[in-house]
Amino acid sequence: MAEKNLSQRDKKHLWHPLTQHKLHSNMLGIVKAKGALLYDEDSKEYIDGIASWYTCMYGHCNDYIVHKTYEQMQTLDQVVFSGFTHEPAVLLSEALMKILPENQEKIFFSDNGSTSNEIAIKMALQYHFNLGNKRNVMLAFEDGFHGDTFGAMSVSGLSVYNGPFEDFFIEVERIPVPTEENIDSIIRNLLTRLKKADIAGFIYEPLVQGAAAMKMHDGDGLSKILTVLKQHNVITIADEVMTGFGKTGKNFASDYIPVKPDVLCMSKALTAGLVPMAITSCTQKIYDAFYSDEISKGLFHGHTYTANPIACTAALAGIELLQSKEMQQNIERIVLSHQKFNEEIKNHPKVATTRQCGVIFALDLNVKMERYGNLRDKLFHYFMDNGVFLRPLGNTIYILAPYVVSKEQMQKIYNTIKGVLEII
Template sequence: MSPDWLALDTAHVWHPYTQHGIAPTATPVVGGEGAYLHLADGTRLLDAISSWWVTLHGHAHPAIAAAIAEQARVLEQVIFAGFAHEPGARLAAELAAVLPAGLTRVFYSDDGSTAVEVAVKMALQHWRLRGQRRPLVAALEHAYHGDTFGAMSASGRSVFTEAFEDHLFETARLPDPTEGDTVAALDRLLDERGNELAAVIVEPLLLAAGGMRVWSEDTLRAIRQRTADAGVLLIADEVATGFGRTGPLWACDRAGISPDLMCLSKGVTGGFMPLGVTAAREEIFQAFVSGDRRHTFFHGHSFTGNPLACAAARASLHLLLDDGCTARRGEIERAHRGALDALASHPRVRAPRVLGTVAAFETEAGGAGYLEPVGRELAAYARGEGVLLRPLGNTVYLMPPYCATASEVHNVYRVIGRFLETR
């Protein structure tokens, strides 16, 4: 039986990425524990996508819940302009200690999209403060950086952005590294418009929402070398790839590079609270330091540096750096590889790939991209089998929380295999 509040949801809530004209009634969730969501009808749903990639350690993790509760009894919110608090200060220092070398300054915002907005604005204003007008940002085809206007401008053009096309700023588009020669295109761009180029933004090694496209470390290293040689800023959007998702703590670590600006969100609080982080090199921060108030970085949010979110993030980071978490991530990666090896011979499975705790493949497509119906069909089938999946069109992916066991991961693949047999 549905809970009485579900009718209120149907009557009043506008859900994200939902076509309410054809979507079924939203699934009512009443709780969560570990890798599972608890539904109103008493069933459990294995969360194989970490609830949009945010739930690192599992639902309702007691250590993070306790950190939030303890902080809530002390200080729940304070304006972050002109004020400081311990959770924000300690989180910034703890992040700086584990971020790629040189990223010493932390600016807080609300989510991944705002973290990207902050990075792009920092890059553009940084050049103005140095007396140079560099209005151009370069980004990859099939990239996804968020749904605010600056983030959409940097994202690849798609069904996500087409309604707003006339309002997006110009971006120099580089080929998707899985499809073209990104480095050669960047070389041409630097030759032709290098003096206009403020920054290059990439999702390092994994174009996530663009189809879980895995690209090479060599290409990332070459982009870093080209931008460094040209004095152009490199922005690494690690909103999806950070906090161990690609194996090491950061995808940039996997390639052995350090960007000038890095964007973080999603897993930063273990999925408990909204928080965005933009990390910057000290020299970028110093460009804004002046006796002239017009040189201020004029950006902020009402909940910038929220103490509860910072407390949650500190607890999540502590769990992440534990050796046990590293071992569990390795177990998930091995489970992916074993299960995908077995599934790879299926005639409806194409391009299987694994990067850390992320696994993906394509199944048959009708050319509709993100709107390809097979994704919705698999999601509905998996929901009936007790598994939460949300394919990106015909791209099927798994990104489970780190508490998921190898047997639970293998069970998800068995569900997918049974679905493929029904096609």
């Protein structure tokens, strides 16, 4: 049996993401996960209130997904996807076309959300380059987050992550997220700016900006922005890495918006949290700009584990579960549960605002806090001490639990949030 006290052993060699180790050196050792629960090495259980960064939406170690991937492991584990193909990839492409926005036709595999966005940005830039209309500027929302590779960082607006690297970014301009009050101004400014004809693409998180503390915006306004951009041949890129696969109440947040993206990025819940994989889908129009007798016009981007058969199988199983009657009922139950909780909590003196989109619920505390600071840490430890894993973003507390979370587990999450309001 492995030696206990993972936290102490961890310190010797491991470097964790989004962590200043001089301030936060103790990592909790997790040894098991099942359904909506995590278990530490002392057998304490925690309700995973954020589905481990929005991945394990059908529950940890889901029996159906584990069984399907185990079967695949016996047949084909990995093969190069350049010059070869295989049934899991073909089946996944067919399954995705049934649930993606109707204009999507082609899919390109990679290995995480950041690279799915990186590829989308390259598609937008090279699309114009291939057509002989070189455009060098990307457009993005303020406070957006699209990943940690250089192109994805460039279009992200959260400088807490990007500060040391900004001198190396591609050229990006930002616009505010749309509201009823500002949409007319946004459109006027866009029409003026688009006259230069140098904007290649626009990347956006539809309806919900995850890393910006679940900031939500107006779908009608977004539709107007997309309409104008498409009229000026700006490639529109929906980053659905966080929002995809049912979290907003529909398969994709783009399903709420009449104007569909040219490119759509997905990861996280794509493989149900079992193994890493990402996909960038696009329209036939985008693909055709790369289809040429000139080799240099191809999209020369590749990953060793592109379209890994096991990851494709996990994604296929996840899509089957998403479309099942049971999972759709679970999603509806969580949506209604959040609505009821909102009525209970929205007028609390410590709550500034609340918002919801599908199974995503967020509230802002009526307290000023740093994104990473002592008060935020106090909230986090209160949740963990009470057996609930929630990860506050500054003064925002949000819930994005697995679809399989029980009514009792969800109520414990709500009760713990109510409890934290009494200690701040």
